[in-house]
Amino acid sequence: MEVKAIVKDTGYSALKVRLCVDLVRGKKVSEAITLLRFMTSPTAKVVSKVIKSAAANAENNFQMNPADLKISQIYADEARMLKRMRPQARGRVSPILKRSSHITVVVAD
Structure with a gap:
């Protein structure tokens, strides 16, 4: 039997x-x-x-x-990106993409 645990929107890139x-x-x-x-x-x-959570789900x-x-x-999938702007020379801006991820763990015996 397989048991799953997921954490969404971690603050780290995939x-x-x-x-x-x-x-x-x-x-x-x-x-x-x-x-x-x-x-x-x-x-x-x-x-x-997340691994501990999946193991606890299986046990309990x-x-x-x-x-x-x-x-x-x-596996780790990409989640939403926070889009921010950084000022550049001559009045322009460049994007800053703050990436996050979803982590999924499936345990089996």
Whole structure:
């Protein structure tokens, strides 16, 4: 059985989140959390929280053993962008795109 957890509109771009996500894909939940704990990237904390949430959903809602859970799918999609303007020379402006992402984790036993 597969159990899902999603976090939406994180403050990090999908490109930065995918660096952490690619490291833990296919690993056991406990191993992935240990791996993310020692990463220096601030996105590792967010990814770790989503993995813990998916494991808790599996344990509490479906009575699955958390020691047996494995990350079957994990991905980061682009979310909405906040568009801001930055003043430039000669009265012009250039855009600033503040990107965010959605992180989805699917665990299975």
